[in-house]
Amino acid sequence: MWIGVVTIFPELFGEFLQTSLIGRARQSGKLEVEVRDLRDFTDDPHRVVDDEPYGGGGGMVMTAPPWLRAVRELSAGRSPSLRRVLLSPQGRRLDDAKVQELAAQPELLLLCGRYEGIDERVQQLVVDEEVSIGDYVLSGGELPAMVLIEAVSRCVPGVVQQASSVERDSFRTGLLDHPHYTRPAVVEGLPVPPVLLSGDHAAIERWRQQEALRATAEKRPDLLAAAQTCKSQDGTR
Numbered sequence: 001m002w003i004g005v006v007t008i009f010p011e012l013f014g015e016f017l018q019t020s021l022i023g024r025a026r027q028s029g030k031l032e033v034e035v036r037d038l039r040d041f042t043d044d045p046h047r048v049v050d051d052e053p054y055g056g057g058g059g060m061v062m063t064a065p066p067w068l069r070a071v072r073e074l075s076a077g078r079s080p081s082l083r084r085v086l087l088s089p090q091g092r093r094l095d096d097a098k099v100q101e102l103a104a105q106p107e108l109l110l111l112c113g114r115y116e117g118i119d120e121r122v123q124q125l126v127v128d129e130e131v132s133i134g135d136y137v138l139s140g141g142e143l144p145a146m147v148l149i150e151a152v153s154r155c156v157p158g159v160v161q162q163a164s165s166v167e168r169d170s171f172r173t174g175l176l177d178h179p180h181y182t183r184p185a186v187v188e189g190l191p192v193p194p195v196l197l198s199g200d201h202a203a204i205e206r207w208r209q210q211e212a213l214r215a216t217a218e219k220r221p222d223l224l225a226a227a228q229t230c231k232s233q234d235g236t237r
């Protein structure tokens, strides 16, 4: 999978792209990430990318021309299915379904805005969809882009070594994860649930399923309700 990123802070992506799962996915060639500086697409010597808003009101707005150049230059020679995604609080909220949909694309181009946002005509001309990572305000689209890259990468075949761990991930099953334990067996007087030491794999599986259900009912009852609706809609009850 190829992911392009346009930002005025390309350095923010450095360590992130070299570390752990993403670093390995890039080294193995399963993932290619091309981060470009928006300022490289300006034509003035001061590399200015913002201006005052028409209508006043303070704050600054990113100007359209560098974005149009950047998106068009990075799109050239890419597949026609390239999805151009703007990260913004006005976008559709990112969830597991959207992550899987984006991961199924061979190519994504992520636009990371700053300030009050980007001239609206950029959206009209070169953006396919707007995605938000949640209802809170950040200072730029870079962290949202990293969130999206990390979530999407996990769905690219071969990126997560153990495919079963992706299938078991919360949300893929419709449930939250069950609790996890590792050594030592007792932590400040708290023991590991004995079933996990029993060696009875069927009993362990039942316990995990039951704990996943319990955790979901307690922490995210809305997920259980949604899973019920899905099941009754697809007719499997």
Ligand code: 4GX
Pocket (backbone or CB within 6 Å): 086, 087, 088, 089, 112, 113, 114, 115, 116, 117, 118, 131, 132, 133, 134, 135, 136, 137, 138, 139, 140, 141, 142, 144
């Ligand atoms: N989920 N922000 C983007 C500037 C901006 C505004 C409008 C384009 C259009 C955010 C979020 C988020 C803050 C990133 C404003 N760029 N992005 N930035 N929550 O809060 O995605």
